[in-house]
Amino acid sequence: MDGTAAIRLLGPFELEVGGRPAEVRSTGGRAVVAALALRAGAVVPLERLAHDLWDEPPPNWRKNLHVRVSRLRRSLDEQGVDAAAVVDTRSDGYVVPVAHDRVDVSRFDALVSRGRDLAEQGDPGAAHEVLAAALALFRGEPLGDLADAPAGRAEIRRLGEARAATVDLDHDLLLELGRPEAVVGGVEAALAEDPLRERRWAQLMVALYRSGRQSDALRAFQRARALLGEELGIEPGPELRRLEAAVLVQDPLLDGPAPRRHGVPVDAAAAAVGPGTGVDAASAWVERQRALPLVGRRGERDLLRAAWRRVSGERVGGVAWITGDPGVGKTRLAAELAAEAAEDGALVLAARCVPGSGTGTILAAAAALGVPEQSDAGDLDLLSSAGLTWTAGAVERLEAVLRERPVVLVLDDVQWAAPDVVGVLRHLLDRPLPLPEPVPLLGVLLVQAGPPLPPGLSGLVGDTGRVPVQLRLDLGPLDDEDALDLLAGRLGLPRGAPALPALIDLVRDTAGNPGRLVQVAERAGPGPPPPGGLAVVGVPPVIEAGVADRLALLSPPARRVVAVAAVVGPSFLASDVAVAADLDVDGVVDALEEATAARLLDVGEAVDGGWSFASAAEHLVVAGRVSPARRALVESRLGR
Numbered sequence: 001m002d003g004t005a006a007i008r009l010l011g012p013f014e015l016e017v018g019g020r021p022a023e024v025r026s027t028g029g030r031a032v033v034a035a036l037a038l039r040a041g042a043v044v045p046l047e048r049l050a051h052d053l054w055d056e057p058p059p060n061w062r063k064n065l066h067v068r069v070s071r072l073r074r075s076l077d078e079q080g081v082d083a084a085a086v087v088d089t090r091s092d093g094y095v096v097p098v099a100h101d102r103v104d105v106s107r108f109d110a111l112v113s114r115g116r117d118l119a120e121q122g123d124p125g126a127a128h129e130v131l132a133a134a135l136a137l138f139r140g141e142p143l144g145d146l147a148d149a150p151a152g153r154a155e156i157r158r159l160g161e162a163r164a165a166t167v168d169l170d171h172d173l174l175l176e177l178g179r180p181e182a183v184v185g186g187v188e189a190a191l192a193e194d195p196l197r198e199r200r201w202a203q204l205m206v207a208l209y210r211s212g213r214q215s216d217a218l219r220a221f222q223r224a225r226a227l228l229g230e231e232l233g234i235e236p237g238p239e240l241r242r243l244e245a246a247v248l249v250q251d252p253l254l255d256g257p258a259p260r261r262h263g264v265p266v267d268a269a270a271a272a273v274g275p276g277t278g279v280d281a282a283s284a285w286v287e288r289q290r291a292l293p294l295v296g297r298r299g300e301r302d303l304l305r306a307a308w309r310r311v312s313g314e315r316v317g318g319v320a321w322i323t324g325d326p327g328v329g330k331t332r333l334a335a336e337l338a339a340e341a342a343e344d345g346a347l348v349l350a351a352r353c354v355p356g357s358g359t360g361t362i363l364a365a366a367a368a369l370g371v372p373e374q375s376d377a378g379d380l381d382l383l384s385s386a387g388l389t390w391t392a393g394a395v396e397r398l399e400a401v402l403r404e405r406p407v408v409l410v411l412d413d414v415q416w417a418a419p420d421v422v423g424v425l426r427h428l429l430d431r432p433l434p435l436p437e438p439v440p441l442l443g444v445l446l447v448q449a450g451p452p453l454p455p456g457l458s459g460l461v462g463d464t465g466r467v468p469v470q471l472r473l474d475l476g477p478l479d480d481e482d483a484l485d486l487l488a489g490r491l492g493l494p495r496g497a498p499a500l501p502a503l504i505d506l507v508r509d510t511a512g513n514p515g516r517l518v519q520v521a522e523r524a525g526p527g528p529p530p531p532g533g534l535a536v537v538g539v540p541p542v543i544e545a546g547v548a549d550r551l552a553l554l555s556p557p558a559r560r561v562v563a564v565a566a567v568v569g570p571s572f573l574a575s576d577v578a579v580a581a582d583l584d585v586d587g588v589v590d591a592l593e594e595a596t597a598a599r600l601l602d603v604g605e606a607v608d609g610g611w612s613f614a615s616a617a618e619h620l621v622v623a624g625r626v627s628p629a630r631r632a633l634v635e636s637r638l639g640r
Helices: 027-037 046-053 060-079 104-121 125-135 151-178 180-193 198-210 212-234 238-248 277-289 298-314 330-343 377-381 392-405 419-430 457-466 480-491 501-509 514-526 541-550 556-567 574-581 586-599 616-625 628-637
Strands: 006-008 014-017 020-022 088-090 093-095 316-324 345-353 360-362 405-413 441-448 467-477 569-575 600-604 610-613
Touching: 006 027, 014 088, 027 046, 027 060, 027 093, 027 151, 046 060, 046 093, 046 151, 104 125, 104 151, 125 151, 151 180, 151 198, 180 198, 198 212, 212 238, 212 541, 238 541, 277 330, 298 316, 298 330, 298 441, 298 467, 316 330, 330 345, 330 441, 330 467, 330 574, 441 514, 480 501, 480 514, 501 514, 501 616, 514 541, 541 616, 556 574, 556 586, 556 610, 556 628, 569 574, 574 586, 574 628, 586 600, 610 616
Parallel strands: 316 441, 316 467, 345 405, 405 441
Antiparallel strands: 006 014, 014 020, 088 093, 345 360, 569 610, 600 610
């Protein structure tokens, strides 16, 4: 029988010699074996071993070591174990005379290295199997007998980070293998160990989304935001914010596995899409948007259609600005125009700008609808997956396309446009394009009301005044009749029948916003909803995320004032908020005006400074984020 020792440190200390378990009864003996096993096969000088075991070696450290080793050997001899197979004495120190693969710490490191190599080589299945074997070596907290020793503390930290990184990589591989359901539970368990690791929140959001749980994906983002805010006082990083934005618009790039490079954090909103994939992505985008109801907006549709007819018929340039609150239907309206233009033979390009991104995340490269089969695939690659990459060659290709047929360029969420995107738009306006005749290009620019426009975009709005075809649409809420019709249809109730009071409550609480009504109907489920509005039905995660995003745009003082106002009530006076916040009225009014610009509040026309939240949704979301301590303090100041 092989008399070689096997030592396991990734959990409670275990020793086998010749295939039989051996017991090391003393903590000091286990610490010596563990410290030596971390350098398996190498002679460790006595001085080095002493500094591995003690921060400040005692005066009699040499004798202490000899006593520990002597007792260890005697104990092993009593068990019939060859002590020299565990710890052997050399002239200048001690050694654990085993190969690296006989110590589970070394075996873990080797398996992780092999798994990473397989991932780099593009074999996620094999990489996952190897990494799973590596992680299975952990049986609990590692190196417990060395927890108070210098060498142990350093190695415990290293192993903790190595294990965490391996868990994260394995989850990435499972996503790449198309197994999101397997990732959800694993990431939740991993987050319980390290809840501040943003990469894991990103993995959870992607896994939930790919499992058909969009609302849970958004709820995960809100959990991450609340945790980071409470623990560190910070907002989620740009990767998580981009991912939230991608989930909100059901970005096709989130659908299913995508090729990835090992070591790159999951960021599906910015995942690379190779040439030729844009057609399917754009078709999916247009069809997905058109699957949503388009109620009302007859006048706006007619104006957009007329602008397109003039651009395509007269072969001139045009710009259509569409502004409005999130969910009001800007993207849905643009998708309707995109589909009609594609049916007319136009090339449709669509992209979406994302806060924090360098250039904007692609929604789609080009629409397949109406694109002739003989079209050059290069024409479809004008918007790259890494963002809006507009080189001189890309502009030349655009000009070549414009000579052949009209183009509709849809840019969503232009308020988040990076400077280079604004530069592209200005280039197209200012050049003018050196063509022998005017070009049929209609730019449809969708702008969310509330956030301030980025540098350069305000001037661009004025510059579009010299474009031949101009249109500006400010989408407001649906009128009550259209809003009730939309909500009834989504709930499976008869349209046109007298409206139930519960439906009227929900239309009021959502301010007639069509996107919000769709989300509320999905949350309430089919059939008549309970009375009481959003306070009873609950605020859907998509709506909560949108309100939270606008709240995050405020300065910290303004956020505090709005939180206090939410405790005061859905409607309030600035003077009452000043008392409740223990601030001067001028400062409170400044904060309330900032929140009004962000579309969180409405200001009344009364001379007494009356304000109200934009809708019950805003009030419920903000009020729900107020801590019990803050609420109690505000109510005490108000004498409640």
